[in-house]
Amino acid sequence: MNFKGLIADDRAVSPVIGVILMVAITVILAAVIGTFVLGLGDSLQQSSPSASFGFDYDENGSDYNVTVTHEGGDSIPIDQLSVAFTNASGASVTEDWQGSGPITAGDSSTHTSVGAESTVRVIWTANDGSSSQTIGRSTAPN
Numbered sequence: 001m002n003f004k005g006l007i008a009d010d011r012a013v014s015p016v017i018g019v020i021l022m023v024a025i026t027v028i029l030a031a032v033i034g035t036f037v038l039g040l041g042d043s044l045q046q047s048s049p050s051a052s053f054g055f056d057y058d059e060n061g062s063d064y065n066v067t068v069t070h071e072g073g074d075s076i077p078i079d080q081l082s083v084a085f086t087n088a089s090g091a092s093v094t095e096d097w098q099g100s101g102p103i104t105a106g107d108s109s110t111h112t113s114v115g116a117e118s119t120v121r122v123i124w125t126a127n128d129g130s131s132s133q134t135i136g137r138s139t140a141p142n
Contacts, residue, residue, distance in 0.1 A: 048124045049074035053136030055120060060112065064140050066120055069108040076103045082123045087115040094123070116142050 051073030057064045068083055070076070081097040098109040114120060122136030 048133040048135055049076050051076060051135055053122050053138075055136075055138035057114075057141055062116070063112070064114045064116065064118075065110060065112045066114045066138075066140065067108050067110045068120070068122060068136070070103050070105055072105045076124065078103055080125050080127065082125065083109060083111055084121045084123055085111070085114050086119045086121070088117050114140050116140055 052071045054069045054071045056067045056069070058067075078097055078099060078101060081103055082094050083097060084092055084094040086092045095111055097103060098111070099107055111120075118140045120138045120140060121134045123132055124135045125132040
C-alpha cells in the first residue's frame with residue numbers, strides 16, 4: 001500500500017477553498033449593495049428617543065381628561081410627538097402634543113374626552129415620516 005501517495009495527494013484542496021471564499025465574498029457584497037439600493041441603511045440610522053412619560057387622569061363626567069408629562073430622558077422636537085387614544089371598540093384618535101418648542105422633562109400636554117379603559121399612547125415619528133414608534137403607554141381607568 002502506498003501511504004505516501006495518499007497523504008501527499010492534496011490537489012483538490014486549494015480550488016475548493018478558493019470557490020468557497022469567492023462565493024462568501026459574493027454573498028456579502030450582494031447584501032451590502034442591496035441594503036444601500038433598497039434604502040434600508042437610512043432607516044437603520046433613525047432610532048426613537050429614550051424618554052419616560054407619566055399619565056394623570058381626571059374624571060370628566062363619563063370620560064377622562066389625561067395629562068401626559070415628559071418625566072425624563074431625551075429632548076424631543078414637538079413636531080415628532082403625538083398622543084393617540086384607542087377605545088375598547090378599537091376606534092382611534094390621534095392628536096398633536098400641546099405646547100411649543102422641544103419637549104423636555106417637565107413639559108406636559110392635556111387632552112380631553114378620553115373614554116374609560118382607552119389606551120393612551122405617546123407616539124414618536126421620524127423626521128421624514130418613514131417610521132414611528134410608541135414610546136409611552138397607559139390605560140385610562142374604568
